[in-house]
Amino acid sequence: MSEKEKYTAADALTDALVRGGIEHIFLNSGTDYPALIESWAKFTATGRKCPQIITCPHETVAMSAAQGYAQVTGKADAVFVHVDVGTQNIGGALSNVCRGRIPALILAGMSPYTINGELPGSRDNMIQFIQNVTDQANIVREYVKHYNELRSGVNIQQLVYRALQLAQTDVQGPVYLTAAREVLEQEGADLGDLPTGWSPAAAPAVEAGVIKKLVEALVSARHPLIITSYLGRQEESVAELVKFCEKPAIGVVEAPPSYMNFPGDHPLHLGSDVAAAFGEADVVLVIDSDVPWLPALTKFPEGARLFYLDIDPVKDTIPLWNYPAEMFIRADSLTALRQLNAAVDGVVLNESAVAERRMRFEKKHEAVKEYWKNAAAPREKITPQYLAATLGEIVDEDAIILNETITNTTVVENLIPRSKPGTRHHSCGSSLGWFGGAAIGAKLALPDREIIALAGDGTYIFSCPSAVYWVARKYNTPFLTIVFNNGGWTAPKFAVARAHPDGFAVRTQTFWTDFNPAPAYDKIAEAAGGAFAETVSDPAALKAVIEKGRAAVKTGRCAVINVIL
Numbered sequence: 243m244s245e246k247e248k249y250t251a252a253d254a255l256t257d258a259l260v261r262g263g264i265e266h267i268f269l270n271s272g273t274d275y276p277a278l279i280e281s282w283a284k285f286t287a288t289g290r291k292c293p294q295i296i297t298c299p300h301e302t303v304a305m306s307a308a309q310g311y312a313q314v315t316g317k318a319d320a321v322f323v324h325v326d327v328g329t330q331n332i333g334g335a336l337s338n339v340c341r342g343r344i345p346a347l348i349l350a351g352m353s354p355y356t357i358n359g360e361l362p363g364s365r366d367n368m369i370q371f372i373q374n375v376t377d378q379a380n381i382v383r384e385y386v387k388h389y390n391e392l393r394s395g396v397n398i399q400q401l402v403y404r405a406l407q408l409a410q411t412d413v414q415g416p417v418y419l420t421a422a423r424e425v426l427e428q429e430g431a432d433l434g435d436l437p438t439g440w441s442p443a444a445a446p447a448v449e450a451g452v453i454k455k456l457v458e459a460l461v462s463a464r465h466p467l468i469i470t471s472y473l474g475r476q477e478e479s480v481a482e483l484v485k486f487c488e489k490p491a492i493g494v495v496e497a498p499p500s501y502m503n504f505p506g507d508h509p510l511h512l513g514s515d516v517a518a519a520f521g522e523a524d525v526v527l528v529i530d531s532d533v534p535w536l537p538a539l540t541k542f543p544e545g546a547r548l549f550y551l552d553i554d555p556v557k558d559t560i561p562l563w564n565y566p567a568e569m570f571i572r573a574d575s576l577t578a579l580r581q582l583n584a585a586v587d588g589v590v591l592n593e594s595a596v597a598e599r600r601m602r603f604e605k606k607h608e609a610v611k612e613y614w615k616n617a618a619a620p621r622e623k624i625t626p627q628y629l630a631a632t633l634g635e636i637v638d639e640d641a642i643i644l645n646e647t648i649t650n651t652t653v654v655e656n657l658i659p660r661s662k663p664g665t666r667h668h669s670c671g672s673s674l675g676w677f678g679g680a681a682i683g684a685k686l687a688l689p690d691r692e693i694i695a696l697a698g699d700g701t702y703i704f705s706c707p708s709a710v711y712w713v714a715r716k717y718n719t720p721f722l723t724i725v726f727n728n729g730g731w732t733a734p735k736f737a738v739a740r741a742h743p744d745g746f747a748v749r750t751q752t753f754w755t756d757f758n759p760a761p762a763y764d765k766i767a768e769a770a771g772g773a774f775a776e777t778v779s780d781p782a783a784l785k786a787v788i789e790k791g792r793a794a795v796k797t798g799r800c801a802v803i804n805v806i807l
């Protein structure tokens with residue numbers, strides 16, 4: 243049989259990915275890839291549909307790109323890595339995807355299971371002995387929703403559809419498949435067009451009685467609040483939340499947001515400071531949040547009622563977690579908000595009470611705005627607040643902001659308010675370096691949108707910038723990066739000062755977090771991917787430099803502006 247006539251398990255896998263809706267494979271390959279690369283080359287040469295292969299010189303970029311793509315589209319993409327070591331390199335980026343409940347399909351090759359040439363794909367390289375581990379999936383088991391080994395070309399397509407079904411069924415998450423070389427070289431079975439039976443499960447709704455109870459509690463409250471972090475991951479939810487809050491006047495706190503959930507300029511938006519918003523709160527509804535406030539630092543208002551509505555209401559994978567809710571409700575927030583809106587329509591409200599609390603919330607909203615406006619006043623040096631406010635003036639409402647500014651996260655949220663759904667994203671997790679890959683994934687999905695990544699200086703390095711800007715140039719995904727350069731890792735330094743305010747570290751200012759002499763962050767991107775590069779420290783020059791960067795991006799290059807704070 244000629245190479246062209248053969249239909250391998252790798253071919254069956256490629257067909258299944260296309261039919262399952264996978265647009266890109268973010269790839270970091272190795273000696274486990276002959277069957278796959280041969281398959282993709284054959285598909286390309288013969289005009290058969292194949293996902294676009296995006297070569298990523300580091301797995302962090304590959305995983306974060308799939309995350310960014312899923313964050314702006316809601317759809318899973320694929321990450322293909324090299325055996326155990328590639329799996330280990332997706333590490334922290336996978337933890338973000340896991341915590342963010344992001345659907346993604348990861349596939350890793352496995353060391354061949356024959357050594358004497360018994361089967362096509364048998365070992366032919368010394369590293370295949372070194373990479374032979376007992377339980378490869380164990381590396382990522384705690385961070386994936388499902389793992390499985392592809393064992394035969396006969397059912398490889400079924401197992402891909404099964405993995406995608408699980409990844410995209412709530413609670414969504416990453417799935418991990420492995421395949422040895424011998425399996426991928428086998429003959430493959432083609433099931434044809436995507437057969438029925440593999441779609442994700444329908445989103446869960448709330449029982450009618452519970453909806454009634456929630457509406458009654460909220461509309462009759464004196465000071466009702468909604469706290470949310472990720473309800474905006476479904477963009478239609480934002481308008482539903484606005485509608486639900488407007489009629490009875492309910493205040494909204496985004497704390498801490500990982501998406502754009504509620505328009506920042508809306509008079510019912512109370513900022514991101516839950517402690518300040520709690521005040522006289524008597525009924526609080528959390529919708530989609532992992533940590534709405536820190537129990538040790540913020541006390542829940544005494545006597546207030548708490549309801550928790552979430553696709554993951556008791557945080558199935560967090561061992562210690564507690565909030566004093568009288569009811570935890572597992573539901574899809576978009577479905578639930580539609581139900582709440584339908585229910586509130588028929589309710590007769592106490593108009594004077596509504597008017598009174600609306601005024602109270604509007605005053606709070608204005609006070610928050612005023613606070614941040616004052617904080618952003620120009621100083622001798624560029625402050626993070628001034629930088630964020632300057633961006634807030636320049637950036638238009640359709641631009642997508644990726645916010646990974648760590649100790650300046652809140653500054654960015656408040657001073658670059660977003661009014662449109664889908665225009666702000668966060669890493670959703672705790673592993674630094676998401677922004678670069680995420681910008682690539684978002685730009686691949688939405689090539690006409692302006693993408694602006696904001697990153698701490700430490701975070702910039704975690705992103706693997708030499709890989710990020712190389713990929714961005716190669717695959718034409720230009721975006722603007724602003725580095726919030728505060729001289730190193732401020733977060734760990736703050737943590738020491740909080741824990742030991744009078745200790746040796748504070749008194750001697752010894753933290754091992756200082757990056758001086760600092761790298762030329764912008765020049766790394768210039769060298770790696772021909773990016774526009776500029777460093778700025780003068781407040782008077784800031785705006786013009788940012789505009790130069792944006793103009794460069796419009797010509798198709800990335801731009802990195804290193805802002806000395």
Ligand SMILES: Cc1ncc(C[n+]2csc(CCOP(=O)(O)OP(=O)(O)O)c2C)c(N)n1
Nearest residue numbers: 648649673674698699700701730731732733
């Ligand atoms: C992969 C990973 N390693 C280490 C940390 C611990 N960590 C949290 S914040 C931080 C410093 C981040 O520095 P930078 O991006 O400059 O932000 P800044 O704290 O200065 O605002 C570190 C090292 C982490 N969260 N993730």
Ligand SMILES: [Mg+2]
Nearest residue numbers: 698699730731
């Ligand atoms: Mg820093």
